[in-house]
Amino acid sequence: MEPRLIAVMGPTGVGKSEIAEWLADRLEAQLINADAFMVYRGLDVGTNKPRDKERYLLLDLKDPCEEIGVGEWVGLAIEELRRLYAEGRSAIVVGGTGLYVRALFEEWSNLYPPPDPDLRMALEEELREKGLEALADRLGRFAPDVARKTDLRNPVRVRRALEIVLGGARPLSFVLPEFRKWKVGLDLPVPVLDERLDRRTVKLLATGWLEEVQSLAERGVNAECAAMRAIGYRTLLSVVGGERGLEEVEPSIQLETRRYAKRQRTWMRTEPRLEMFSALDMERLREGVSDRLSALM
Numbered sequence: 001m002e003p004r005l006i007a008v009m010g011p012t013g014v015g016k017s018e019i020a021e022w023l024a025d026r027l028e029a030q031l032i033n034a035d036a037f038m039v040y041r042g043l044d045v046g047t048n049k050p051r052d053k054e055r056y057l058l059l060d061l062k063d064p065c066e067e068i069g070v071g072e073w074v075g076l077a078i079e080e081l082r083r084l085y086a087e088g089r090s091a092i093v094v095g096g097t098g099l100y101v102r103a104l105f106e107e108w109s110n111l112y113p114p115p116d117p118d119l120r121m122a123l124e125e126e127l128r129e130k131g132l133e134a135l136a137d138r139l140g141r142f143a144p145d146v147a148r149k150t151d152l153r154n155p156v157r158v159r160r161a162l163e164i165v166l167g168g169a170r171p172l173s174f175v176l177p178e179f180r181k182w183k184v185g186l187d188l189p190v191p192v193l194d195e196r197l198d199r200r201t202v203k204l205l206a207t208g209w210l211e212e213v214q215s216l217a218e219r220g221v222n223a224e225c226a227a228m229r230a231i232g233y234r235t236l237l238s239v240v241g242g243e244r245g246l247e248e249v250e251p252s253i254q255l256e257t258r259r260y261a262k263r264q265r266t267w268m269r270t271e272p273r274l275e276m277f278s279a280l281d282m283e284r285l286r287e288g289v290s291d292r293l294s295a296l297m
Contacts, residue, residue: 001297004029004090005081005179007101009268010186011261012231013197015279017050019186020094022286023293024055027090032077033058034095034104037230039073040064042216045209046232048200064216064227067120069160070103071111071172077104078174085177098267105181106272111172115163123159135162142166182296184289185268186279193261198254201232205250214240231256 004027008020024031033039037047039061053059057080062068077093077100084091093101103111127135136152143165150161163169188196213236221227223234232253238244268274277288 002180003085003088003177005105005176005181006090006092007034007105007181007183008092008094008186009098009101009183009271009274010096010279011188011193011264011268012048012096012257013193013200013261014186014188015282015285016094016096016186018282019184019279019285019289020092021050021052021055023289024092026290026293027092029090029092030080030084031056032080032091032093034073034077034093034097034100036068036073036095036097036100037227038095039068040227040230042212042219042221043227043230043233045204045207045212046236047230048204062227064221065225067114067156067226069112069114070099072114073100074103074108074111074174075113075172078176081179082177085179091179096264098264098271101183102271104176105183107174107176109171109173112164112169113172115160115169116167119163119167120159123162127155127159132158135159138162139165180296181273182293183271183274185271185274185276186285187265187268187276188279192280194258197257197261201250201254201257204232205246210236210239210246213237217241231260 006023008016008023010016020031023029033056035047037043038049038059041060041062042064043049049059050056058073058076081091093104123135132155135158136147139150139158139162140147146161146165151157209232213233217237217240223237228234228237235249235253239246239249275292277285279285
């Protein structure tokens with residue numbers, strides 16, 4: 001059988017990992033993480049990271065205060081996929097970061113490699129000392145066309161645009177190996193998923209999420225670190241710092257999670273060649289995916 005490259009997509013909490021692992025067992029395939037926050041070491045509980053990490057590639061790549069962009073992730077994924085294809089193995093890409101999946105499967109040509117560390121450090125220092133407006137003005141002077149396409153209120157995007165302009169980086173150029181590609185989308189009725197997500201927040205808090213954030217804070221991780229953009233982490237840092245109570249923030253984390261799931265659904269509606277399946281009944285879901293997979297073979 002030709003090696004396959006399958007993406008399993010869907011909103012958070014819908015059951016992507018369960019189906020991806022089942023597919024990997026069936027196809028003897030390698031699992032590849034496509035979640036932007038599961039790449040961070042130490043973020044296990046709150047990101048609901050898979051228990052069997054050894055089955056996955058591209059987990060735990062970065063420290064919490066390091067950045068990773070879509071270009072860097074795609075570059076790492078391509079290296080692994082070339083190796084797997086040469087070995088005749090299939091791959092299952094699974095995660096909630098739709099941008100990663102789309103950039104990889106659609107072979108985007110406007111991605112850039114990681115920036116020069118010294119340049120990034122200098123720009124971060126300039127941002128701290130002079131503020132966002134100074135960096136935005138600098139971008140406008142050096143590259144007005146780029147500035148017009150950049151959200152100048154977003155410090156991460158402004159800094160990244162300057163890294164590309166000042167560093168002279170060239171876009172990544174890649175072609176996927178000749179896998180047979182398939183994108184599987186999972187979803188649930190909104191009330192069902194919302195209830196599931198609310199219960200999951202309660203469970204994660206009961207099984208060590210706050211203690212995980214406490215441990216990160218003791219290691220010097222603060223609200224400005226990249227990994228803290230993950231849902232709930234900055235909020236729980238405020239609990240660790242004594243600014244808010246846990247009972248107070250639990251509903252806000254639940255609301256943030258539900259809103260994130262809504263944004264993921266919106267993204268999926270524009271995903272090219274995505275085949276949707278209901279995850280309401282896992283047994284029927286497996287049957288439907290199995291039948292479709294057999295037809296594609």
